[in-house]
Amino acid sequence: MDYFPLFINLKQQACLIIGGGEIALRKLRLLQSAGASVRIIAPDICPGIQEQVQAGTVDWQATTFSPEQINGQRLVIAATDDPAINQAVFTACEAAGILVNAVDDPTHSRFITPAIVDRAPLTIAISTGGGVPVLARHLRAQLEALIPHGWGDLARLAAQLRELSKEKLPDPAARREFWENVLASPIPDQVFSGQIESARIALQDMLEKDQQPIQGAVYLVGSGPGNPDLLTFRALRLMQQADVVLYDNLVSKEIMDLVRRDAERIYVGKKSSNHALPQEEINLLLVRLAQQGKKVLRLKGGDPFIFGRGGEEIAELAAAQIPFEVVPGITSAAGASCYAGIPLTHRDYAQSVTFVTGHRREGREGDGDIKPELDWPRLVNPAETVVVYMGVAQAGYIAEQLIYHGRQSNTPVAIIERATTAQQRVVISQLDQLAASITTANIKPPALLIIGDVVKLHEQLNWRNDSAPFSAENQIHLSMDKPTIK
């Protein structure tokens, strides 16, 4: 080991920074976050430090460095760009036995500062021995994504209950087992989602009554429109700790590849609704698996509360008193909009957007002959964008109804298939030719329709340039009255 790792309590300790630039400011903030009283030595200081001087949160001495300034200091940081000053600071501190660091200059440092993952009181410090700081930073970024922000809350909560757990479970082995069971239970997730008080009450109750935490829980998680990069951190973490995963055809293979390897996978839906597990059975299966003590992940395409029947699934869980959590995902309308370069609202083209289902029963695709009963007169405002989920099979009927109720027959429509994935296709059409375009382009689910003048922006804003796979003659080229974006 080249460096001995340690954590120092710097509360109200005198610390000195030599230098007044942006790097000095960063070090200042770091020391302040540990409660140190900091003095800055520098002829000039940057605006950020100036602000602090004015606010009285830092002491500034407007001079150059001289060795006697280190007297009485706990710790000194040289943050100048002058190697001679670094060396002078180092020499003075070494002689006085004061801890010293020169930024990015290990030869003039007694200590080096690690990359930090801060979940106070939990703190993770990473060092590559001063050699390759970029590696430490890289690892830090990975840990940031991996460790929930609520870890600090969990650590605080456990500390609050330490005395009670010692009293109720005097045997250290029993105590360890209890806390291990807590960590494996849904309680940490409860804390991470902000239910700290109810977690505290539950833990207290268990300790008082000498009970172990129950283990089963269901996580209803939106997996976004298919591109794994669009998962949330929360979704990814839950995917990596699930015992069993229920998923359907909207959850892409790339996303399923991120699920913990030894988790059981249960497929609950096929493209045709004839083969899907009936919704009632899915609801009951969730309850049964959780009652067996499993961490059950119900992965849903897009967002679980947008045409996802997520509400029905958790109603059953609530009735059975099973702990559950709902994690939002990027809904396919948002994904398709961004990845096709079609803003859903735009000050020149659309002041509102409505999401509708093109299928009478939400959550299914394939019952092609059931026509949607929508409030058509509300969907014909030319300044409104309409996004149709599950609308491919009934697109002709939907277009007909919109035109019949007053929407212009040449209103542009984008058909976006497998939005956000590598296989995304965008076909531009207009209301009175929608059905024909879908047939010619051989559009397959999942696909969305975006209806409204915002579609005109696609030509200009299509940053993925991927309308191409569908032959150009079949595309309708909209006469672009290009917007003047002010």
Ligand code: SAH
């Ligand atoms: N909860 C989901 C929607 C489920 S309904 C969400 O928030 O996105 C299923 C419909 O969503 C599909 O018929 C299709 O219209 C749309 N959809 C889902 N993923 C899609 C994708 N990657 N590209 C285009 N449409 C998609």
